[in-house]
Amino acid sequence: MTSAIAVRQLVKRFGSLVAVDHLDFSVAPRETVVLWGANGAGKTTVLRCVLGIVPFDGSIQVLGHEVCAQGKAARAKLGYVPQEIRFPGEQTVWETVAFYARLRRLAPARATALLDQWQLLSAARQPVRTLSGGMKQKLALVVALLPDPPVLLLDEPTSNLDAASRREFSVLLDQLKRSGKTLLCCLHRVGEVWKLADRVVVLEQGRKISEGPPQLVAASLSARTVVCLTVAHDRMAQAAGLLAARGFAVERNGMQLWVGVPEGRKVEPIQRLLEAGIPLLDLELGNP
Amino acid sequence: MDLHIVRTILRHELREAQRNRWFVLCAAVFGVLALALSYLGLSGLGTFGVAGFGRTAASLLHLVMVIVPLMGLLMGALSVAGEREQGTLLTLLAQPVTPAEVLAGKFAGSAVALAGSLLVGFGASGAVVARYGGMSHAGSYAVLVIFTLLLGLMHLALGFCISVVTRRTSTALGLALGCWLAMVFLSDLGLMGTAMVLKLGPAELLWASLANPIQAFKLGALRAMHGTVDALGPSGRYAADVLGTHLAPLMAAWLAAWILVPMGVALRVFTRRGAV
Numbered sequence: 001m002t003s004a005i006a007v008r009q010l011v012k013r014f015g016s017l018v019a020v021d022h023l024d025f026s027v028a029p030r031e032t033v034v035l036w037g038a039n040g041a042g043k044t045t046v047l048r049c050v051l052g053i054v055p056f057d058g059s060i061q062v063l064g065h066e067v068c069a070q071g072k073a074a075r076a077k078l079g080y081v082p083q084e085i086r087f088p089g090e091q092t093v094w095e096t097v098a099f100y101a102r103l104r105r106l107a108p109a110r111a112t113a114l115l116d117q118w119q120l121l122s123a124a125r126q127p128v129r130t131l132s133g134g135m136k137q138k139l140a141l142v143v144a145l146l147p148d149p150p151v152l153l154l155d156e157p158t159s160n161l162d163a164a165s166r167r168e169f170s171v172l173l174d175q176l177k178r179s180g181k182t183l184l185c186c187l188h189r190v191g192e193v194w195k196l197a198d199r200v201v202v203l204e205q206g207r208k209i210s211e212g213p214p215q216l217v218a219a220s221l222s223a224r225t226v227v228c229l230t231v232a233h234d235r236m237a238q239a240a241g242l243l244a245a246r247g248f249a250v251e252r253n254g255m256q257l258w259v260g261v262p263e264g265r266k267v268e269p270i271q272r273l274l275e276a277g278i279p280l281l282d283l284e285l286g287n288p
Numbered sequence: 289m290d291l292h293i294v295r296t297i298l299r300h301e302l303r304e305a306q307r308n309r310w311f312v313l314c315a316a317v318f319g320v321l322a323l324a325l326s327y328l329g330l331s332g333l334g335t336f337g338v339a340g341f342g343r344t345a346a347s348l349l350h351l352v353m354v355i356v357p358l359m360g361l362l363m364g365a366l367s368v369a370g371e372r373e374q375g376t377l378l379t380l381l382a383q384p385v386t387p388a389e390v391l392a393g394k395f396a397g398s399a400v401a402l403a404g405s406l407l408v409g410f411g412a413s414g415a416v417v418a419r420y421g422g423m424s425h426a427g428s429y430a431v432l433v434i435f436t437l438l439l440g441l442m443h444l445a446l447g448f449c450i451s452v453v454t455r456r457t458s459t460a461l462g463l464a465l466g467c468w469l470a471m472v473f474l475s476d477l478g479l480m481g482t483a484m485v486l487k488l489g490p491a492e493l494l495w496a497s498l499a500n501p502i503q504a505f506k507l508g509a510l511r512a513m514h515g516t517v518d519a520l521g522p523s524g525r526y527a528a529d530v531l532g533t534h535l536a537p538l539m540a541a542w543l544a545a546w547i548l549v550p551m552g553v554a555l556r557v558f559t560r561r562g563a564v
Contacts, residue, residue: 100383
Protein backbone atom coordinates (compact mmCIF):
# COMPACT_ATOMS: atom_id res chain seq x y z
CA MET A 1 0.00 0.00 0.00
CA THR A 2 1.32 3.49 -0.87
CA SER A 3 2.24 5.60 2.14
CA ALA A 4 0.38 8.85 2.68
CA ILE A 5 3.70 10.35 3.75
CA ALA A 6 7.09 8.77 3.08
CA VAL A 7 10.19 10.43 4.54
CA ARG A 8 13.53 9.02 3.40
CA GLN A 9 16.96 10.11 4.61
CA LEU A 10 15.71 13.58 5.52
CA VAL A 11 18.49 15.96 6.52
CA LYS A 12 17.91 19.59 7.40
CA ARG A 13 20.75 21.89 8.35
CA PHE A 14 20.60 25.47 9.65
CA GLY A 15 24.17 26.60 9.04
CA SER A 16 26.35 24.21 11.01
CA LEU A 17 23.43 22.94 13.13
CA VAL A 18 21.93 19.64 11.98
CA ALA A 19 18.26 19.99 12.93
CA VAL A 20 17.14 16.71 11.32
CA ASP A 21 19.63 13.92 10.79
CA HIS A 22 18.94 11.16 8.23
CA LEU A 23 15.37 10.60 9.34
CA ASP A 24 13.24 7.80 7.87
CA PHE A 25 9.60 7.17 8.63
CA SER A 26 6.30 6.77 6.87
CA VAL A 27 2.65 7.35 7.62
CA ALA A 28 0.04 4.99 6.20
CA PRO A 29 -3.31 6.32 4.92
CA ARG A 30 -5.78 6.94 7.80
CA GLU A 31 -2.99 6.45 10.32
CA THR A 32 -2.13 8.93 13.10
CA VAL A 33 1.58 9.31 13.76
CA VAL A 34 2.88 11.52 16.53
CA LEU A 35 6.35 13.03 16.47
CA TRP A 36 7.55 13.10 20.05
CA GLY A 37 10.57 14.76 21.57
CA ALA A 38 11.82 17.64 23.66
CA ASN A 39 11.99 21.21 22.40
CA GLY A 40 14.65 21.38 19.68
CA ALA A 41 14.30 17.70 18.78
CA GLY A 42 13.38 18.71 15.22
CA LYS A 43 9.63 17.99 15.21
CA THR A 44 8.51 21.34 13.77
CA THR A 45 11.32 21.28 11.23
CA VAL A 46 10.15 17.87 9.99
CA LEU A 47 6.62 19.22 9.46
CA ARG A 48 7.97 22.24 7.55
CA CYS A 49 10.02 19.94 5.36
CA VAL A 50 6.92 17.82 4.65
CA LEU A 51 5.15 21.02 3.61
CA GLY A 52 8.08 21.80 1.32
CA ILE A 53 8.45 25.35 2.64
CA VAL A 54 12.07 24.96 3.66
CA PRO A 55 14.83 23.45 1.55
CA PHE A 56 16.16 20.06 2.70
CA ASP A 57 18.19 17.05 1.60
CA GLY A 58 16.61 13.64 1.16
CA SER A 59 13.22 12.70 -0.15
CA ILE A 60 9.66 13.30 1.06
CA GLN A 61 6.59 12.06 -0.78
CA VAL A 62 3.02 13.04 0.02
CA LEU A 63 0.51 10.67 -1.60
CA GLY A 64 3.02 9.96 -4.32
CA HIS A 65 4.01 13.58 -4.96
CA GLU A 66 7.68 14.36 -4.44
CA VAL A 67 7.68 17.47 -2.25
CA CYS A 68 10.85 18.98 -3.75
CA ALA A 69 9.78 18.66 -7.38
CA GLN A 70 5.97 18.81 -6.99
CA GLY A 71 5.58 20.95 -3.90
CA LYS A 72 2.38 22.56 -5.08
CA ALA A 73 0.69 19.22 -5.85
CA ALA A 74 1.85 17.83 -2.50
CA ARG A 75 0.54 20.85 -0.57
CA ALA A 76 -2.80 20.53 -2.35
CA LYS A 77 -3.23 17.26 -0.42
CA LEU A 78 -2.21 18.75 2.91
CA GLY A 79 -3.83 20.84 5.61
CA TYR A 80 -1.56 22.48 8.15
CA VAL A 81 -2.34 23.71 11.66
CA PRO A 82 0.56 25.65 13.17
CA GLN A 83 1.40 25.92 16.85
CA GLU A 84 0.31 29.55 17.02
CA ILE A 85 -2.28 31.37 15.01
CA ARG A 86 -0.68 32.83 11.87
CA PHE A 87 -3.15 35.22 10.33
CA PRO A 88 -3.07 39.01 10.13
CA GLY A 89 -4.75 40.18 13.34
CA GLU A 90 -6.69 43.05 11.75
CA GLN A 91 -8.47 40.74 9.31
CA THR A 92 -11.85 39.44 10.30
CA VAL A 93 -12.50 35.73 10.63
CA TRP A 94 -14.52 35.77 7.42
CA GLU A 95 -11.85 37.69 5.44
CA THR A 96 -9.27 35.16 6.59
CA VAL A 97 -11.25 32.09 5.66
CA ALA A 98 -12.54 33.61 2.41
CA PHE A 99 -8.98 34.45 1.33
CA TYR A 100 -7.75 30.89 1.76
CA ALA A 101 -10.91 29.50 0.15
CA ARG A 102 -10.39 31.75 -2.88
CA LEU A 103 -6.74 30.74 -3.05
CA ARG A 104 -7.84 27.10 -3.35
CA ARG A 105 -10.69 27.93 -5.76
CA LEU A 106 -13.34 26.86 -3.26
CA ALA A 107 -16.85 28.27 -3.13
CA PRO A 108 -17.59 30.68 -0.26
CA ALA A 109 -20.33 28.26 0.80
CA ARG A 110 -17.65 25.77 1.81
CA ALA A 111 -16.09 28.38 4.11
CA THR A 112 -19.48 29.22 5.59
CA ALA A 113 -20.28 25.56 6.20
CA LEU A 114 -17.00 24.92 7.99
CA LEU A 115 -17.30 28.05 10.13
CA ASP A 116 -20.76 26.86 11.08
CA GLN A 117 -19.60 23.32 11.77
CA TRP A 118 -16.81 24.53 14.08
CA GLN A 119 -18.97 27.13 15.86
CA LEU A 120 -17.16 30.14 14.43
CA LEU A 121 -19.92 31.57 12.25
CA SER A 122 -21.11 33.95 14.97
CA ALA A 123 -17.58 35.38 15.16
CA ALA A 124 -17.24 35.79 11.38
CA ARG A 125 -17.16 39.59 11.53
CA GLN A 126 -14.75 39.75 14.46
CA PRO A 127 -11.09 40.69 13.88
CA VAL A 128 -8.89 37.64 14.39
CA ARG A 129 -6.95 39.40 17.16
CA THR A 130 -10.07 39.52 19.34
CA LEU A 131 -10.55 35.72 19.32
CA SER A 132 -9.62 33.57 22.31
CA GLY A 133 -6.75 31.12 21.96
CA GLY A 134 -9.12 28.22 21.48
CA MET A 135 -11.13 30.03 18.80
CA LYS A 136 -7.96 31.05 16.98
CA GLN A 137 -6.82 27.47 16.92
CA LYS A 138 -10.23 26.40 15.62
CA LEU A 139 -9.87 29.02 12.90
CA ALA A 140 -6.50 27.54 11.93
CA LEU A 141 -8.17 24.14 11.77
CA VAL A 142 -11.00 25.50 9.62
CA VAL A 143 -8.46 26.96 7.17
CA ALA A 144 -6.60 23.64 7.11
CA LEU A 145 -9.83 21.71 6.48
CA LEU A 146 -11.17 24.01 3.74
CA PRO A 147 -10.10 21.76 0.85
CA ASP A 148 -11.02 18.61 2.83
CA PRO A 149 -7.42 17.39 2.59
CA PRO A 150 -6.70 13.69 3.11
CA VAL A 151 -3.61 14.50 5.21
CA LEU A 152 -3.35 16.91 8.13
CA LEU A 153 -0.14 18.20 9.70
CA LEU A 154 -0.62 19.51 13.23
CA ASP A 155 2.21 21.30 15.01
CA GLU A 156 1.55 21.20 18.75
CA PRO A 157 -1.99 22.48 18.17
CA THR A 158 -2.88 22.49 21.87
CA SER A 159 0.26 23.99 23.38
CA ASN A 160 -1.06 27.54 23.63
CA LEU A 161 -4.52 26.64 24.90
CA ASP A 162 -5.90 26.72 28.41
CA ALA A 163 -7.05 23.45 29.94
CA ALA A 164 -10.72 23.77 28.85
CA SER A 165 -9.88 24.70 25.25
CA ARG A 166 -7.32 21.93 25.13
CA ARG A 167 -9.88 19.32 26.14
CA GLU A 168 -12.28 20.62 23.50
CA PHE A 169 -9.58 20.64 20.84
CA SER A 170 -8.52 17.10 21.74
CA VAL A 171 -12.10 15.96 21.08
CA LEU A 172 -11.96 17.68 17.69
CA LEU A 173 -8.71 15.92 16.82
CA ASP A 174 -10.25 12.62 17.79
CA GLN A 175 -13.19 13.33 15.48
CA LEU A 176 -10.79 14.04 12.61
CA LYS A 177 -8.96 10.79 13.26
CA ARG A 178 -12.19 8.84 13.27
CA SER A 179 -13.30 10.55 10.06
CA GLY A 180 -10.42 8.82 8.28
CA LYS A 181 -7.90 11.62 7.97
CA THR A 182 -4.22 10.81 7.97
CA LEU A 183 -2.64 12.80 10.78
CA LEU A 184 1.00 13.66 11.38
CA CYS A 185 1.22 15.62 14.64
CA CYS A 186 3.71 17.04 17.03
CA LEU A 187 2.22 16.68 20.51
CA HIS A 188 3.89 17.22 23.83
CA ARG A 189 1.27 16.03 26.30
CA VAL A 190 1.61 12.35 26.95
CA GLY A 191 -2.12 11.98 27.61
CA GLU A 192 -2.92 13.29 24.15
CA VAL A 193 -0.34 11.00 22.59
CA TRP A 194 -1.83 7.91 24.26
CA LYS A 195 -5.30 8.92 23.22
CA LEU A 196 -4.61 9.87 19.61
CA ALA A 197 -1.52 8.11 18.29
CA ASP A 198 -1.46 4.87 16.35
CA ARG A 199 2.29 5.15 16.25
CA VAL A 200 4.90 7.38 17.85
CA VAL A 201 8.23 8.44 16.32
CA VAL A 202 10.54 9.55 19.11
CA LEU A 203 13.09 12.16 18.09
CA GLU A 204 16.15 13.35 19.92
CA GLN A 205 18.40 16.03 18.44
CA GLY A 206 16.99 15.40 14.99
CA ARG A 207 17.51 11.63 15.04
CA LYS A 208 14.90 8.91 15.42
CA ILE A 209 15.64 6.98 18.60
CA SER A 210 12.58 4.73 18.62
CA GLU A 211 9.32 4.15 16.78
CA GLY A 212 6.22 2.12 17.49
CA PRO A 213 2.78 2.10 19.10
CA PRO A 214 2.52 4.27 22.24
CA GLN A 215 2.65 1.19 24.48
CA LEU A 216 5.98 0.10 23.04
CA VAL A 217 7.64 3.50 23.36
CA ALA A 218 6.09 4.17 26.76
CA ALA A 219 9.51 4.22 28.37
CA SER A 220 10.50 7.17 26.17
CA LEU A 221 7.21 8.91 26.78
CA SER A 222 7.36 8.69 30.56
CA ALA A 223 11.08 9.10 31.02
CA ARG A 224 10.43 12.12 33.18
CA THR A 225 7.55 13.74 34.91
CA VAL A 226 6.84 17.19 33.56
CA VAL A 227 4.93 19.79 35.51
CA CYS A 228 3.44 22.36 33.13
CA LEU A 229 3.05 25.71 34.88
CA THR A 230 1.28 28.74 33.48
CA VAL A 231 2.45 32.07 34.91
CA ALA A 232 1.88 35.66 33.79
CA HIS A 233 3.88 36.46 30.66
CA ASP A 234 5.90 39.21 32.39
CA ARG A 235 6.93 36.83 35.21
CA MET A 236 7.99 33.91 32.98
CA ALA A 237 11.67 34.82 32.77
CA GLN A 238 11.85 35.34 36.54
CA ALA A 239 10.08 32.04 37.25
CA ALA A 240 12.26 30.12 34.79
CA GLY A 241 15.43 31.59 36.32
CA LEU A 242 14.30 30.78 39.85
CA LEU A 243 13.47 27.15 39.06
CA ALA A 244 16.65 26.64 37.03
CA ALA A 245 18.65 28.00 39.98
CA ARG A 246 17.00 25.32 42.15
CA GLY A 247 18.25 22.61 39.82
CA PHE A 248 15.09 21.94 37.80
CA ALA A 249 15.22 21.42 34.05
CA VAL A 250 13.01 24.22 32.69
CA GLU A 251 11.77 24.79 29.15
CA ARG A 252 9.57 27.61 27.96
CA ASN A 253 6.80 26.47 25.65
CA GLY A 254 4.26 28.99 24.48
CA MET A 255 2.40 30.27 27.52
CA GLN A 256 3.84 27.59 29.81
CA LEU A 257 6.96 26.56 31.67
CA TRP A 258 7.70 22.85 31.51
CA VAL A 259 9.56 21.74 34.55
CA GLY A 260 11.15 18.28 34.60
CA VAL A 261 10.92 16.88 38.13
CA PRO A 262 12.00 13.63 39.79
CA GLU A 263 9.24 11.43 41.20
CA GLY A 264 8.13 12.62 44.63
CA ARG A 265 9.08 16.27 44.06
CA LYS A 266 6.18 17.39 41.86
CA VAL A 267 4.97 19.99 44.35
CA GLU A 268 8.35 21.59 44.91
CA PRO A 269 8.46 23.92 41.88
CA ILE A 270 4.98 25.19 42.75
CA GLN A 271 6.07 25.87 46.32
CA ARG A 272 9.19 27.71 45.14
CA LEU A 273 7.21 30.00 42.85
CA LEU A 274 4.58 30.80 45.45
CA GLU A 275 7.29 31.52 48.03
CA ALA A 276 8.85 33.96 45.58
CA GLY A 277 5.49 35.69 45.14
CA ILE A 278 4.99 34.55 41.55
CA PRO A 279 1.30 33.68 41.13
CA LEU A 280 0.39 30.53 39.22
CA LEU A 281 -2.41 30.86 36.67
CA ASP A 282 -2.72 27.16 35.90
CA LEU A 283 -0.88 23.88 36.28
CA GLU A 284 -0.93 20.45 34.78
CA LEU A 285 1.04 17.23 35.00
CA GLY A 286 2.64 16.16 31.73
CA ASN A 287 2.26 12.43 32.39
CA PRO A 288 -1.01 10.53 31.87
CA MET B 289 2.42 30.61 -12.88
CA ASP B 290 -1.22 30.41 -11.81
CA LEU B 291 -2.73 33.85 -12.41
CA HIS B 292 -5.73 33.06 -10.21
CA ILE B 293 -3.41 32.76 -7.21
CA VAL B 294 -1.53 35.92 -8.19
CA ARG B 295 -4.82 37.83 -8.47
CA THR B 296 -6.09 36.51 -5.13
CA ILE B 297 -2.92 37.57 -3.32
CA LEU B 298 -2.99 40.90 -5.20
CA ARG B 299 -6.46 41.68 -3.81
CA HIS B 300 -5.39 40.63 -0.35
CA GLU B 301 -2.35 42.92 -0.52
CA LEU B 302 -4.50 45.84 -1.63
CA ARG B 303 -6.63 45.42 1.49
CA GLU B 304 -3.55 45.14 3.66
CA ALA B 305 -2.09 48.32 2.12
CA GLN B 306 -5.15 50.23 3.29
CA ARG B 307 -4.35 49.04 6.84
CA ASN B 308 -0.67 49.98 6.57
CA ARG B 309 -0.30 53.20 8.58
CA TRP B 310 3.09 54.09 7.05
CA PHE B 311 1.69 53.85 3.57
CA VAL B 312 -1.53 55.72 4.32
CA LEU B 313 0.42 58.51 6.02
CA CYS B 314 2.90 58.88 3.13
CA ALA B 315 0.10 58.78 0.54
CA ALA B 316 -1.82 61.47 2.45
CA VAL B 317 1.29 63.67 2.76
CA PHE B 318 1.98 63.30 -0.95
CA GLY B 319 -1.59 64.15 -1.88
CA VAL B 320 -1.74 67.21 0.40
CA LEU B 321 1.66 68.54 -0.75
CA ALA B 322 0.81 67.96 -4.41
CA LEU B 323 -2.40 69.93 -3.96
CA ALA B 324 -0.58 72.67 -2.04
CA LEU B 325 2.04 72.97 -4.79
CA SER B 326 -0.60 73.28 -7.47
CA TYR B 327 -2.33 76.08 -5.50
CA LEU B 328 1.00 77.82 -4.90
CA GLY B 329 1.83 77.55 -8.60
CA LEU B 330 -1.50 79.08 -9.47
CA SER B 331 -0.99 81.92 -7.01
CA GLY B 332 1.74 83.28 -9.34
CA LEU B 333 -0.68 83.37 -12.22
CA GLY B 334 -0.85 86.87 -13.57
CA THR B 335 2.24 88.04 -11.69
CA PHE B 336 4.71 86.13 -13.85
CA GLY B 337 2.42 85.14 -16.68
CA VAL B 338 3.53 81.50 -16.37
CA ALA B 339 1.40 78.89 -14.68
CA GLY B 340 -0.58 75.77 -15.38
CA PHE B 341 0.78 72.24 -15.67
CA GLY B 342 4.35 73.27 -16.57
CA ARG B 343 5.06 75.07 -13.33
CA THR B 344 3.20 72.53 -11.22
CA ALA B 345 5.11 69.66 -12.84
CA ALA B 346 8.42 71.39 -12.16
CA SER B 347 7.47 71.92 -8.51
CA LEU B 348 6.20 68.37 -8.13
CA LEU B 349 9.43 66.93 -9.54
CA HIS B 350 11.30 67.75 -6.31
CA LEU B 351 8.48 66.54 -4.09
CA VAL B 352 8.37 63.28 -6.04
CA MET B 353 12.11 62.71 -5.66
CA VAL B 354 11.82 62.88 -1.87
CA ILE B 355 8.49 61.24 -1.03
CA VAL B 356 7.91 58.60 -3.68
CA PRO B 357 11.15 56.66 -3.00
CA LEU B 358 10.26 56.65 0.69
CA MET B 359 6.77 55.32 -0.01
CA GLY B 360 8.04 52.55 -2.27
CA LEU B 361 10.89 51.52 0.00
CA LEU B 362 8.78 51.40 3.18
CA MET B 363 5.96 49.54 1.54
CA GLY B 364 8.31 46.99 0.02
CA ALA B 365 10.39 46.59 3.18
CA LEU B 366 7.31 45.78 5.27
CA SER B 367 5.87 43.33 2.76
CA VAL B 368 7.72 40.04 3.26
CA ALA B 369 9.74 40.66 6.45
CA GLY B 370 6.60 41.70 8.33
CA GLU B 371 4.71 38.59 7.30
CA ARG B 372 7.70 36.39 7.99
CA GLU B 373 8.06 37.82 11.50
CA GLN B 374 4.33 37.50 12.25
CA GLY B 375 4.35 33.95 10.89
CA THR B 376 1.57 34.66 8.39
CA LEU B 377 3.96 33.89 5.53
CA LEU B 378 4.29 30.35 6.85
CA THR B 379 0.53 29.77 6.59
CA LEU B 380 0.44 31.28 3.11
CA LEU B 381 3.33 29.18 1.80
CA ALA B 382 1.75 26.06 3.34
CA GLN B 383 -0.98 26.40 0.69
CA PRO B 384 -0.61 24.99 -2.84
CA VAL B 385 1.24 28.05 -4.11
CA THR B 386 4.77 28.63 -5.39
CA PRO B 387 7.13 31.29 -4.01
CA ALA B 388 7.05 33.00 -7.41
CA GLU B 389 3.24 33.28 -7.30
CA VAL B 390 3.34 34.66 -3.76
CA LEU B 391 6.01 37.21 -4.59
CA ALA B 392 4.31 38.22 -7.85
CA GLY B 393 0.95 38.63 -6.11
CA LYS B 394 2.40 40.61 -3.25
CA PHE B 395 4.39 42.87 -5.59
CA ALA B 396 1.46 43.41 -7.93
CA GLY B 397 -0.85 44.26 -5.01
CA SER B 398 1.62 46.70 -3.51
CA ALA B 399 2.31 48.19 -6.95
CA VAL B 400 -1.39 48.80 -7.62
CA ALA B 401 -1.82 50.38 -4.18
CA LEU B 402 1.22 52.60 -4.64
CA ALA B 403 0.31 53.59 -8.19
CA GLY B 404 -3.28 54.25 -7.10
CA SER B 405 -2.25 56.56 -4.29
CA LEU B 406 0.15 58.46 -6.57
CA LEU B 407 -2.49 58.82 -9.27
CA VAL B 408 -4.96 60.15 -6.70
CA GLY B 409 -2.39 62.81 -5.65
CA PHE B 410 -1.54 63.71 -9.24
CA GLY B 411 -5.19 63.61 -10.21
CA ALA B 412 -6.28 66.00 -7.48
CA SER B 413 -3.42 68.37 -8.24
CA GLY B 414 -4.05 68.13 -11.98
CA ALA B 415 -7.77 68.82 -11.55
CA VAL B 416 -7.02 72.03 -9.65
CA VAL B 417 -4.53 73.20 -12.28
CA ALA B 418 -6.85 72.33 -15.16
CA ARG B 419 -9.74 74.14 -13.49
CA TYR B 420 -7.91 77.38 -12.69
CA GLY B 421 -4.82 77.44 -14.89
CA GLY B 422 -5.83 75.84 -18.15
CA MET B 423 -4.34 72.89 -20.03
CA SER B 424 -1.01 74.33 -21.14
CA HIS B 425 1.92 71.89 -20.71
CA ALA B 426 -0.44 69.06 -19.81
CA GLY B 427 1.94 66.75 -21.72
CA SER B 428 4.80 67.60 -19.33
CA TYR B 429 2.56 66.73 -16.44
CA ALA B 430 1.65 63.37 -17.99
CA VAL B 431 5.34 62.58 -18.58
CA LEU B 432 6.08 63.35 -14.94
CA VAL B 433 3.30 61.00 -13.86
CA ILE B 434 4.76 58.17 -15.97
CA PHE B 435 8.29 58.69 -14.69
CA THR B 436 6.97 58.95 -11.12
CA LEU B 437 5.20 55.60 -11.44
CA LEU B 438 8.44 54.04 -12.68
CA LEU B 439 10.36 55.63 -9.81
CA GLY B 440 7.82 54.36 -7.27
CA LEU B 441 7.78 50.81 -8.66
CA MET B 442 11.56 50.76 -8.79
CA HIS B 443 11.81 51.65 -5.11
CA LEU B 444 9.06 49.21 -4.27
CA ALA B 445 11.12 46.46 -5.95
CA LEU B 446 14.19 47.53 -4.00
CA GLY B 447 12.12 47.47 -0.80
CA PHE B 448 10.91 43.94 -1.64
CA CYS B 449 14.49 42.83 -2.16
CA ILE B 450 15.46 44.24 1.24
CA SER B 451 12.41 42.64 2.82
CA VAL B 452 13.18 39.19 1.42
CA VAL B 453 16.85 39.30 2.36
CA THR B 454 16.31 40.42 5.97
CA ARG B 455 14.66 38.34 8.69
CA ARG B 456 13.25 41.06 10.92
CA THR B 457 10.89 43.93 10.14
CA SER B 458 13.00 46.41 12.12
CA THR B 459 16.11 45.50 10.12
CA ALA B 460 14.21 45.79 6.85
CA LEU B 461 12.82 49.20 7.82
CA GLY B 462 16.26 50.40 8.96
CA LEU B 463 17.86 49.31 5.71
CA ALA B 464 15.06 50.88 3.66
CA LEU B 465 15.44 54.21 5.47
CA GLY B 466 19.22 54.00 5.04
CA CYS B 467 18.79 53.43 1.29
CA TRP B 468 16.39 56.35 1.09
CA LEU B 469 18.79 58.71 2.87
CA ALA B 470 21.71 57.55 0.73
CA MET B 471 19.84 57.79 -2.57
CA VAL B 472 17.92 61.01 -1.94
CA PHE B 473 20.29 63.09 0.16
CA LEU B 474 23.80 61.65 0.30
CA SER B 475 24.41 60.45 -3.24
CA ASP B 476 24.70 63.98 -4.70
CA LEU B 477 27.23 64.95 -2.04
CA GLY B 478 29.18 61.76 -2.57
CA LEU B 479 29.17 62.24 -6.30
CA MET B 480 30.36 65.84 -5.98
CA GLY B 481 33.16 64.80 -3.63
CA THR B 482 34.21 61.92 -5.87
CA ALA B 483 34.15 64.13 -8.95
CA MET B 484 36.36 66.73 -7.24
CA VAL B 485 38.86 64.24 -5.83
CA LEU B 486 39.12 62.05 -8.92
CA LYS B 487 38.62 64.98 -11.33
CA LEU B 488 35.92 63.08 -13.22
CA GLY B 489 34.96 64.26 -16.67
CA PRO B 490 31.32 64.69 -17.76
CA ALA B 491 31.16 61.15 -19.19
CA GLU B 492 32.42 59.44 -16.02
CA LEU B 493 30.23 61.72 -13.95
CA LEU B 494 27.16 60.76 -15.97
CA TRP B 495 27.72 57.00 -15.67
CA ALA B 496 28.55 57.29 -11.98
CA SER B 497 25.41 59.32 -11.34
CA LEU B 498 23.24 56.74 -13.12
CA ALA B 499 24.14 54.24 -10.41
CA ASN B 500 21.50 56.13 -8.46
CA PRO B 501 18.17 55.60 -10.24
CA ILE B 502 16.85 58.89 -8.85
CA GLN B 503 19.37 60.63 -11.12
CA ALA B 504 18.02 58.62 -14.05
CA PHE B 505 14.52 59.76 -13.08
CA LYS B 506 15.66 63.38 -12.93
CA LEU B 507 17.45 63.22 -16.31
CA GLY B 508 14.60 61.41 -18.05
CA ALA B 509 11.79 63.50 -16.59
CA LEU B 510 13.52 66.86 -17.16
CA ARG B 511 14.43 65.95 -20.72
CA ALA B 512 10.92 64.77 -21.53
CA MET B 513 9.25 67.72 -19.79
CA HIS B 514 11.43 70.61 -20.87
CA GLY B 515 13.56 69.26 -23.71
CA THR B 516 16.74 70.34 -21.90
CA VAL B 517 18.76 69.03 -18.99
CA ASP B 518 21.16 71.96 -18.76
CA ALA B 519 20.05 72.45 -15.18
CA LEU B 520 21.88 69.25 -14.30
CA GLY B 521 25.28 70.67 -15.28
CA PRO B 522 28.01 69.17 -17.46
CA SER B 523 26.90 65.56 -17.06
CA GLY B 524 23.36 66.52 -18.06
CA ARG B 525 24.60 68.37 -21.14
CA TYR B 526 26.85 65.41 -21.98
CA ALA B 527 23.91 63.00 -21.66
CA ALA B 528 21.82 65.17 -23.97
CA ASP B 529 24.64 65.37 -26.52
CA VAL B 530 25.44 61.65 -26.50
CA LEU B 531 21.97 60.14 -26.16
CA GLY B 532 20.00 62.88 -27.94
CA THR B 533 16.33 62.13 -28.35
CA HIS B 534 16.84 58.66 -26.85
CA LEU B 535 17.70 60.11 -23.45
CA ALA B 536 14.20 60.05 -21.92
CA PRO B 537 13.23 56.57 -23.23
CA LEU B 538 16.60 55.17 -22.18
CA MET B 539 16.21 56.56 -18.68
CA ALA B 540 12.72 55.06 -18.51
CA ALA B 541 14.20 51.70 -19.59
CA TRP B 542 16.94 52.07 -16.98
CA LEU B 543 14.30 52.60 -14.29
CA ALA B 544 12.41 49.55 -15.57
CA ALA B 545 15.61 47.51 -15.30
CA TRP B 546 15.86 48.70 -11.70
CA ILE B 547 12.47 47.07 -11.14
CA LEU B 548 13.42 43.74 -12.71
CA VAL B 549 16.86 43.21 -11.18
CA PRO B 550 15.91 43.60 -7.48
CA MET B 551 12.79 41.49 -8.04
CA GLY B 552 14.93 38.81 -9.70
CA VAL B 553 17.25 38.79 -6.69
CA ALA B 554 14.25 38.78 -4.34
CA LEU B 555 12.70 35.78 -6.11
CA ARG B 556 15.95 33.82 -6.00
CA VAL B 557 16.44 34.44 -2.28
CA PHE B 558 12.76 33.91 -1.44
CA THR B 559 12.63 30.58 -3.29
CA ARG B 560 15.76 29.37 -1.51
CA ARG B 561 14.85 30.59 1.96
CA GLY B 562 11.11 29.97 2.10
CA ALA B 563 9.04 31.03 5.07
CA VAL B 564 11.71 30.95 7.77
